[in-house]
Amino acid sequence: MADHRNRVLLLESLILLICCIAVNGNIPPNCSDFQTSSWRNVLQRLGLNVQFMLLTRRNPDCAQPVNNNRDIENSNFNTSLPTKLIMHGYRIMGSKPSWAETLAQELIRAMDVNVVVVDWIIGSTALYHNAVQNSALLGLKVSTLIKNLISHGSREKSFHLIGISLGAHVAGFVGRMFNGKLGQITGLDPAGPKFSKASVDERLDPSDAVFVEAIHSDSDQFGISRPVGHIDFYLNDGQDQPGCARPFSSSVYKYLICDHTRAIYLYISSIKNHCPLVAYPCQTYEHFRSGGCIDCNNHSLQSCPRIGLLERAGLSADVQPKEVKVYLMTSSDSPFCVKHFLVEIFFQQLGPYDQSVELTFLSSNQSNISNLQLTIPNKQSSERTMRKVIPYARFGNVDAITIERLSSWRRKRYAVHIEKLRVSELPLNDRERPPSCIDNIVIHKKIFFEQFANCF
Known part of the structure; x- marks a missing residue:
């Protein structure tokens, strides 16, 4: 537990050495993009400043704001299509998530969907415990957005919330506000600090949506170790990931978060590539490695779940799992499947x-x-x-x-x-x-x- 706290403190201390610089890239005019934050924002005590950005096949490269009813009516939002909301987590450097655009683009290529990217950079930067406190307010704002979209004709089951780290627990909070009737929540290495001992009402839980899945890649440090979904995928025991034990080949920051972000990049790869990421239900990783869980029919799930955009991870609708641990090994590089x-x-x-x-x-x-x-x-x-x-x-x-x-x-x-x-x-x-x-x-x-x- 001491190592866990020390790693979080080390990340937060990096803020003292880094002056955050806005990197907007070549964003076309009149297109929405992520905000950036810095210590000046923290000292000014700015509010949450959340914004919602829509991408569809009609505007794959130019995000449209959907912050209110007028924005929604003037956007390409299609109520007849599924909607996927992407919510990032704690941002120590106050910068745009490097993976956000890639994830949104791959979702649009794979399916004809509305993709709404949630930007709460201002409220998620600086000290971690402040970001945790702000996450409840973010959940309220995301819930308001979904209610507005439903009032325009969307259905509750058409929503798929993809939450990264702290964003995974925000997704759970949003799901509870809809009594678990939203279609799906995918938690990508749900955050561990402040949530490991939290009650089911304070973290992601299987009751938060019709189907909840989680992918664990750093459960011994920044991610949560306990199962939080109907199906919980543990990559290489959910801890040390292949290719991440290289502290001198990249920046200290990237090294520290390598395990934690592996869930994100693996999920992106599962959408982009066709090689299957099949996982095997088992009580422990050691039992799986020793050949104790190798038959996809010989357990209550009746099949082996897969990571990706398959409905219910490829499981039968007759199966009602809850907090089932499933294990798989991966390689060190994309597409990660073995x-x-x-x-x-x-x-x-x-x-x-x-x-x-x-x-x-x-x-x-x-x-x-x-x-x-x-x-x-x-x-x-x-x-x-x-x-x-x-x-x-x-x-x-x-x-x-x-x-x-x-x-x-x-x-x-x-x-x-x-x-x-x-x-x-x-x-x-x-x-x-x-x-x-x-x-x-x-x-x-x-x-x-x-x-x-x-x-x-």
Whole structure:
């Protein structure tokens, strides 16, 4: 908990070193754009200054204001189309979110929808606890906007609120004002500080919309760890994300928020790219990694949910989940999706000592696609089978393997005997993907190499 507070304090202290500069880009005249904030705004105690900006396929590059009824009537807002509201969270530097335009554009390309971007930069900048206090007022203003849009002909179920960090809890507050009748809420790494121990009335909750989903990517720092939706996606256990542990390759600020913002960029990628981001229901990430949750039919959801714009994450309307944890691994770069493979090792003969080995799985062109380090038990162990789930970040199959012995030089090396090594692509209930095997592996030397074949 101390590390959690220290990281938040470090972010806030960066404000003292950064003078915020407005970056408007090449915005056409008469088009709305984000405001920017600075310490001068904080000292002047400006109000929330929220504004709502509409983008549609008729005006994809020039946002129209929809702050009141007159704006709505003079805009391209179409009451017959679904409406997606994007709400950013805490903005330490008072600048425009770099991902906001990309997310809005990808939504418009994927669907014929109204996209309303909520700008509350002024009220979300400076100290975090002030932004938390302002979030309640923001919720009231967003609720007023939705009521105005409904009065023009929109339906409650046509609204999809996409809240980032603190914005996810604002979405929950808005949803409660409509008694949970809004269509959907997507929380992208909902904020943890000030909300981890909050009641259901003070944070995002499954009752806030017809369907609530959350994507967790930084649950040990800036994000919340507990489930807050009908379905909660945990990326790589919801904590440390691949490619983010590089403090010297980017600015300190970007390094600190890398895990937290991964949920945003992965969600954008799920809209833009067609490779599936399939997650597996499980009680814990460790149980998932050990091969305990690999069948998409053998649980209450009846299928494996997917991240993206699928209705109800691709689940059947007959299924009524609540706070179901689902896990998936990802790669370090866009499009982030990976295949999941179950590796099963059946031992024939064990030596007197534990032995460590590293398995390197290879593609058809011999490129390294995944690594797995294992400790093979000694002959006194009752364990004769090991199961692990590995990620595969390329499109293709696992075709070969090398095995390197890592045993200590102080102990005599004994041959490693493996009766069968089987690799199966998940989910296991897919009969169109037969497993591959290697039989009767005996490793006397340091490195073993062999290609997989069909299992018999």
